[in-house]
Amino acid sequence: MSSAILYTIGVSHFSEKIRWLLDHEQIPYTELPLTPAFHVRPMLKKGGRRKTTVPLLEIDGTAIQNSADIAAHLAQVRAPLKSVPPSQAEAIRSIERRFDEIGRPLAGYLYSSSFGFRKEILRIWTQFASPWQAFVLRLAFPLIRKSLSRKLRINPVDLPKSAQAVGDAIAWLESELADGRRYLVGNRLSYADIAAASILAPLACPAEHPIYGRADFQRTLASAAEPWRQSPALQWVREVYRQHRGPVWRSLAPHLLHRAEMR
Ligand SMILES: N[C@@H](CCC(=O)N[C@@H](CS)C(=O)NCC(=O)O)C(=O)O
Structure with missing residues (x-):
């Protein structure tokens, strides 16, 4: 294989x-x-x-x-x-779907307040780029920004809806965790935890992730996450990363x- x-x-x-x-x-x-x-x-x-x-x-x-x-x-x-586990597969999938739905709104919400950090965004986007790709990206930044804004619905009508969707997912997660459980389905790490934690990771900025954990990412791209940074939901994301995420x-x-x- x-x-x-x-x-x-x-x-x-x-x-x-x-x-x-x-x-x-x-x-x-x-x-x-x-x-x-x-x-x-x-x-x-x-x-x-x-x-x-x-x-x-x-x-x-x-x-x-x-x-x-x-x-x-x-x-x-x-x-x-x-x-x-087959007996939990449906519950796990339904949690994955819930967090998939906020993947794009969450990205739009973060980019909407960070496009001004051109240098930092380009540093992250060009991390694996060849020199000519990095050159093209620097030149094309305004065009890419425009196309990304369209794709991620960064506009005055949709942006509040995106923020609301992210807030709702965080509130849902907190209601699930309110009884003190460590995992969303069953009593050990499942794909439901992986799905929820990874989609929320750009907000939670876990130290283990080589981009989200960086101080400049937190200060720039993730700056809009500040209101939620200390929420139990994002603390849970960081804890799941600390305990279960390898290199x-x-x-x-x-x-x-x-x-x-x-x-
Ligand atoms: N439903 C897709 C969504 C994936 C998605 O939105 N990926 C983003 C990056 S997080 C992407 O590829 N954006 C660039 C593009 O849409 O061309 C999935 O679950 O894989």
Whole structure:
């Protein structure tokens, strides 16, 4: 069985969800971190569903795009997953769906108040870029910002709805944790915890994550998270990371990057 390839964007929380699931299940893979904007072509081509999103997993000759579909596929082809016990699978999926719904509103909410931090955003976006990609990104920043604003619905009508959706998810999580439980489903870490914690990680800024844990990320991209920073929900996210998240970016393949993007 050849090693899987996980296509990601470093700052993507949906990518973190699948990276964490693969790490937790000890499924071998190589991560191929793409540079925003340069991810579009390979994702359209490999995914074949007119979608540009990461993550995308190539495994056993199949390419699967969309994090929930990747997780469902792994649950079939690498059964049994210890983080998805069959008797709890439906409860786990429903929590994943709840947090998937706020993935994009959350990104829009954070970018809406941080686009001014051009230098910091570019530093994060170009972490795995070749010099010419970084050059193009610097030039194209205003255009990318415009297209991202459209995709993430950063406008006066939708932004309050995004903030509300994020706040509702945090309130829901706190109501679940109010009885003192450590895990959302059952009494050990499941994919429900991984899904909730990774989608909220850009707000919680856990130290273990090499981007979200950085002081400049907290000060800039995550500055809008300040009102929730000490909430029990985000403290829970940090605790789950502290106890259960191993090294991030276990195996990177930057040398494949150019080839994959040109395909
Ligand atoms: N429903 C998708 C959402 C993934 C998603 O929104 N990914 C973002 C990064 S966190 C992305 O790829 N954005 C760039 C794009 O849409 O082209 C999933 O679960 O994989």
